[in-house]
Amino acid sequence: MVLAGHEERVVDGVAKRLLIGGEWRDPASGATLKVEDPSTGSVLCEVADAGTEDAFAALDAAGRVQPTWAKHPPRERGEILRRGYELLMQRQEDLALLMTLEMGKPLAESRGEVAYAADFLRWFAEEAVRIEGSYSMAPNGQARFLVMRQPVGPCMLITPWNFPMAMGARKIGPAIAAGCTAILKPAPQTPLSALALAEILQEAGVPEGVLSVLPTSSAGAVTEPLLRDGRIRKVSFTGSTGVGRMLLEQSAEHVLRTSMELGGNAPFLVFDDADVDAAVEGAMQAKMRNIGEACTAANRLYAQSGIAPEFARRLSERMGALTVGRGTQEGVQVGPLIDAKAREKVQHLVDDAVNRGAKVMVGGEPGDGAGYFYRPTVLSDVPQESELSGTEIFGPVAPIIPFQSEEEALADANDTEYGLVSYVYTSDLNRALRVSEALETGMVGLNQGIVSNPAAPFGGIKHSGLGREGGRVGIEEFLETKYIGIGGV
Numbered sequence: 001m002v003l004a005g006h007e008e009r010v011v012d013g014v015a016k017r018l019l020i021g022g023e024w025r026d027p028a029s030g031a032t033l034k035v036e037d038p039s040t041g042s043v044l045c046e047v048a049d050a051g052t053e054d055a056f057a058a059l060d061a062a063g064r065v066q067p068t069w070a071k072h073p074p075r076e077r078g079e080i081l082r083r084g085y086e087l088l089m090q091r092q093e094d095l096a097l098l099m100t101l102e103m104g105k106p107l108a109e110s111r112g113e114v115a116y117a118a119d120f121l122r123w124f125a126e127e128a129v130r131i132e133g134s135y136s137m138a139p140n141g142q143a144r145f146l147v148m149r150q151p152v153g154p155c156m157l158i159t160p161w162n163f164p165m166a167m168g169a170r171k172i173g174p175a176i177a178a179g180c181t182a183i184l185k186p187a188p189q190t191p192l193s194a195l196a197l198a199e200i201l202q203e204a205g206v207p208e209g210v211l212s213v214l215p216t217s218s219a220g221a222v223t224e225p226l227l228r229d230g231r232i233r234k235v236s237f238t239g240s241t242g243v244g245r246m247l248l249e250q251s252a253e254h255v256l257r258t259s260m261e262l263g264g265n266a267p268f269l270v271f272d273d274a275d276v277d278a279a280v281e282g283a284m285q286a287k288m289r290n291i292g293e294a295c296t297a298a299n300r301l302y303a304q305s306g307i308a309p310e311f312a313r314r315l316s317e318r319m320g321a322l323t324v325g326r327g328t329q330e331g332v333q334v335g336p337l338i339d340a341k342a343r344e345k346v347q348h349l350v351d352d353a354v355n356r357g358a359k360v361m362v363g364g365e366p367g368d369g370a371g372y373f374y375r376p377t378v379l380s381d382v383p384q385e386s387e388l389s390g391t392e393i394f395g396p397v398a399p400i401i402p403f404q405s406e407e408e409a410l411a412d413a414n415d416t417e418y419g420l421v422s423y424v425y426t427s428d429l430n431r432a433l434r435v436s437e438a439l440e441t442g443m444v445g446l447n448q449g450i451v452s453n454p455a456a457p458f459g460g461i462k463h464s465g466l467g468r469e470g471g472r473v474g475i476e477e478f479l480e481t482k483y484i485g486i487g488g489v
Contacts (some may be wrong), residue, residue, distance in 0.1 A: 003044075003101075003354060004328075005269075006097070007097065007101060007328070010094050010098050010101070011044055011045050011098065011101065011167075012045075013094070013100065013191070014195050014196050014199070015193065015198075015199055016046070016047040016048060017044065017048045017339070018046075018048045018050050018054055018058075018201075018212075018213065018214055018215070018304070019059070019195070019211065019212055019213040020054065020057050020058045020061060020196050020204075020212045021058070021061035021208055021209045021212065022061075022174040022188075022207070022208025022209055022227070023208075026048060027048045027049055027050050027051060027053075027054050027202065028051060028054055028057075029049070029051050029053075029452075031045060031048075031051070031084050031155060031217075032046040032047060032048060032049050033046065033048075033188055033191075033215065033217040034046050034376070035047060035102055035189075035190075035191060036189070036339070037101055037102070037104075037371075038103070038104040038330075038335075038336040038337065038338050038339060038371060038372050039104055039180040039325075039326040039327065039335060039336045039370075039372075039373075040042055040326070040370050040371050041109070041340075041370055041371060041372070043059050043099055044102060044192075044242065045192075045194070047191050047195065047215050048215060049215065049216055049217050049218075050214035050215060050216040050221075050222055051186075051216070051218070051221050051222070052221045052222065052225050054222075055183070055214060055221070055222040055223075055225055055226050056226070056229075056436055057226070057326050057354070058136050058183045058212035058214055059154065059183065059226055059229060059231055059232065061181075061209035061212060062154040062181035062182070062183055062209060062210075062212065062231075063154055063181075063231050064209060064302065064406040065181055065207065065208070065209035065210060065353055066151075066153055066154055066180075066213075066464060067211050067419055069151075069179055069180075069181055069207065069209075069303065070151045070179040070180075071179075072179060073088070073455075074128045074129045074131060074177075074179075075128070075129055077128045077176055077177055077179065078124075078125040078126065078127075078128035078129055078177060079205070079379060080125075080176065080201070080204050080205040081122070081124055081125035081128065081173060081176055081177060082121070082122065082123045082125040082205035082438070083203075083205060084118075084121045084124065084200055084201050084204040084463050085118045085119070085121040085122040085201060085426065087200045087204055088114055088117060088118035088121065088169075088197075088200060089114075089115065089118050089378075091204060091296075091373060092111055092114045092115065092118075093111070095108035095110075095114045095193070095196060096111040096114050097111075097328065097355045097370045098165060098192050098193060098196055099112070099113060099114070099165060099190075099192075099193050100327040100328055100335070101192075101328070101368070101459050102164070102189070102190045102191075102192045102371075103161065103162070103164060103189070103190050103193075103205055103338065104194065104291065104327055104335040104337070104338065104371075105199075105291060105327055105335050106291055106327040106332050106333060106335050107327055107333070107390075108240065109290060109327075110327070110440070112325060113163060113165055113166050113428060114133040114165060114327065116163075116166045116452070117118070117165040117169035117170075117197070118169070118187040118452070118480060119166070119454045120169040120170045120320070120454045120470070121167065121169055121172075121173050122281050122317050122454075122472075123173065123229070123455060123470070124173035124177040124474070124475060125173075125177065126373065127174070127472070127474070127475045128177035128178075128475075130306075131177075131178065131196075131475065131479065132149065133146070133147045133148040133149055133240065134146075134147045134197065135439075139435075142487070142489045143367070143485055143486060143489065144486040144489045145479060145483060145484075145485060146483070146484040146486060147482070147483050147484075148482050148484070149476075149479040149480070149482075150179075150479065150480050151178045151179035151180045151227070151478060151479060151480070152180060152234045152257050152478055152479060152480050153180060153181075153229075153231075153232075153233035153234065154180065154181045154182070154183070154230065154232050154233055154234075154378070155171075155175050155180045155181070155182045155230055155233070155235070155236060156163065156182075156185070156223060156226055156232050156234070156235045156236070156301065157171040157172065157175065157182050157183065157184045157185070157235075157236050158184075158185045158219075158235070158237040158238070158239065158247075159171065159184065159185070159186050159187060159194065159238055160187050160238050160239045160443055161187035161188075161189040161190040161338055162290055162293045162294060162295075162338070162394075163290065163294070163479035164186060164187065164190035164191075164192075164193035164194055165193040165194070165196075165197055167238050168184060168186065168193070168197050168306070169197065169472065170454075170458075170469050170474075171184070171238075171469070172197070172201065172211065173275050173474075174469075174474045174475040174477065174478050175236075175478050176201075176206065177471055177475055178213075178475050178478035178479050179212070180234065180478050181209065181210050182210070182212070183211075183212045183214060183226065184211065184212065184214070184406075185211075185213075185214050185215075185216060185219065185222055185223060186215045187215065187354035187355075188215065188216065188217050188219075188273075189338055189339070190287045191215035194213055194215070195213060195215070197209060198213045198371035199269075204215065207275065210363040220432050223247070223250075224250055225237075227247070227250040227251055227253070227254070227256065228250060228253055229254075229256070230254045232254075232256060233256060233432050233479075234256060234257040234258070234259075234292070234478060235247060235251055235256055235257070236257075236259040236477070237257050237258075237259070237260050237261070237262075237312070237465075238261040238262075238295075239261075239262065240262065240263055241262040241263040241417075241418070241463045241464070241474045243264040244251060244260045244465065247260070247282040248260065248417075250327045254268060255364050256351045258466055258467065259459075259465075259466060259467035259468075259469065260448060260465040260466045260467065260480040261295070261296060261420075261458070261459055261460070261464075261465045261467075261469060262295075262298070262391065262418075262460070262463060262464050262465040263390075263392050263418055263420070263421075263463065263464060264295040264296060264299065264392060264418050264420035264421060264460065264464055265299045265390070265392055265416045265417075265418040265424070266296060266297060266298050266300070266420060266421045266422055266423065266441075267298075267299070267300045267301075267302055267409075267416075267422045267439070268282075268283060268286055268287075268299075268300065268301045268302065268422070268423040268425075269299035269302045269410075269413060269422070269423065269424045269425065269426075269435065270283075270301070270302065270303045270306075270307060270308075270311055270425045271304050271307070271406070271425065271426040271428070271431065272306040272307045272428060272483050273426055273427045273431075274307065274425035274426050275309065275425070275427060275447075276310055276311060276314065278306040278316055278425065279307075279311060279317050279425040280311065280314045280318060280446060281449065282313070282423065282445070282447070282449030283301060283311075283398065284285075284316055284319075284449070285319055285448075285449030285450050286345060286423050286449035286450070287301070288297035288319075288334070288376070288396060289333055289361060289397045289449075289450065290334075290396065291337065291395070291396055291472050292395045292396040292397065293342075293394045293395065293466075295335075295392070295421075296420065296421050296429070296450075296451060296452060297332040297394070298398070298423060298449075299392060299393055299399075300386075300388070300389055300401055300412075301315075301398055301399060301400045301401065302400075302402075302403050302409050302412060302413065303400055303401070303402060304402075304403055304404070304409070305402050305403070305404055308400065308402045309382075312378065312380045313361075313363055314360075315378055315398060315400070316361035316362045318361070318374040318377040319362055319363065319377070319396075319398065320362040320363070320376065320378075322334050322376045324373055324376070325373075326371070327414055334350070334373075334376055334396060335392075336367075336371040336372040336373045336374075337372045337373070337374055337395055338372065339372055340372055342394060342395065343366060343370065343372045343373075343374050343395075344397065345376050345380045345391060345395075346394070346395035346396075347365075347366065347460055348387075349386075349387050349388050349391060349393060349395075349397065349403070350364055350377060350379065350388075350397060350464055352388070353379050353382050353386040353387070353388045353399060354379070356382075356383045356385065356386045358379040358380065358381055358383065358386065358388075358399065359379065359380045360377070360378075360383050361377060361379065361380050362376065362377060362378050363375035363376050363377030363378065363396070363397075364377050364379070374395055374397075375396070376396040376398075377396060377397040377398065378397075378398045378400065379397065379398070379400065379401070380400045381401075381402065382399040382400060382401045383401075384401060384412055384415075386399070389401070389412075392418075392488070393488045406431065406434075406435065409435075410435065410438050410439070411424075414438075414439065414440045416462075417462055417463040418460070418461070418462060418464045419440045419441045419442060419460050419461040419462035419464045420441060420442060420443065420465070421441050421442070421443040421444070421445065421451055421460065421462035422439045422441040422443075422444050422445070423444070423445040423446075423448075424436060424439070424444060424445070424446050425445070426447070432446055432447070440462065441460060441461065441464075442459050442461045442464065442465075442468075443458065443459075443460070444458040452470075454470050454471075455470065455471055456470055456471050457469070457470055457471035457472075457473045458470045458471070481485060
């Protein structure tokens with residue numbers, strides 16, 4: 001395809017080789033993978049395609065520098081991250097354009113993600129100097145307990161395509177702050193944002209070998225050999241539950257520390273006493289952030305019978321008024337889905353719901369022209385047994401499911417293997433607390449449609465994952481606890 005001058009400059013300005021041991025190098029095989037613009041289906045560029053030999057070169061580098069990096073002054077580790085934060089914000093416009101070109105989201109959302117990514121670096125820059133231990137007397141007074149925190153060791157970080165820069169920063173930030181070396185494997189659909197982030201962190205002062213980046217079209221050729229090698233001590237993954245299960249199996253061989261942020265099936269509960277304006281606004285945020293391609297996206301919108309018709313009508317008006325198009329164009333609010341397979345999945349889910357009795361309020365079909373567009377869609381009266389109710393949609397489709405009672409809403413909301421996030425809209429304080437406590441999810445958005453924040457612990461329960469990212473606990477995922485018993489004191 002022919003890119004505009006500025007677009008071409010931004011794409012050309014990103015390193016497209018592998019980062020291993022502080023050097024940008026070609027893969028041993030010489031292979032490349034194509035990066036596609038989902039708004040046109042055309043190829044943006046090609047980047048290096050890592051294989052097993054490259055993976056072990058990165059692991060050799062990580063293992064070699066781990067002992068010295070673990071002893072690196074925490075303040076200096078934090079300063080590297082702080083400089084990374086500043087550089088990201090200085091280059092926000094170019095980084096946002098790069099992300100929009102490879103992932104599809106509108107520029108406004110890409111700018112927001114760059115700021116979100118930068119905030120993870122800033123947060124963990126501050127946490128680097130707050131790694132604490134303790135000293136105490138044994139209960140019988142005959143010994144002393146010294147407890148310290150130490151970096152877990154070399155880490156494998158695996159990120160998804162939907163938030164290509166923020167997920168990288170959310171994993172790299174605590175690893176660096178804790179004193180761990182890391183190997184980042186970005187998603188093959190969106191490697192450019194990860195490579196750009198790595199360049200910035202290099203410029204910010206990350207020493208050679210501390211961070212390697214391995215784009216690859218064959219995840220199995222890179223991740224599995226490293227996890228089975230024994231030198232990797234921690235794996236952090238964001239992606240599907242199916243892949244997460246496989247990684248857990250591979251990690252079990254050497255009993256690796258794991259963090260898994262997996263799939264979601266978020267319920268969005270609107271009670272009769274809710275503020276309708278606030279509920280509709282929250283639904284727009286929870287459903288349409290990132291074109292609906294988010295694990296936190298509202299997947300099932302439950303509306304109590306008294307408010308359901310009004311809520312459906314007003315949400316349909318808002319969804320139908322959204323402008324769909326290439327994310328680089330002014331005024332566009334909804335970009336394309338990531339690829340043809342994603343669009344086919346969304347259409348299948350909509351067709352299944354309609355065949356079971358759901359009504360199309362707005363949308364319900366792909367967009368026109370090239371690219372993988374799908375029109376913002378609202379379905380009312382969606383049966384609980386439809387595939388939409390049990391499948392992570394990952395698209396701009398809002399299925400509204402009516403309910404009668406609080407007990408019914410909770411039973412339906414919890415009737416899933418997933419437990420990442422849920423949303424509740426009500427003006428009744430007692431109900432708000434009661435329902436929030438009863439929902440089986442790791443996070444709850446109470447009268448708000450966005451829960452993600454670098455200062456808060458992000459993660460789920462059940463099949464939605466293990467561990468937490470962000471907040472005070474985020475760095476703990478990259479630290480081991482060592483106890484030293486001191487006698488004769």
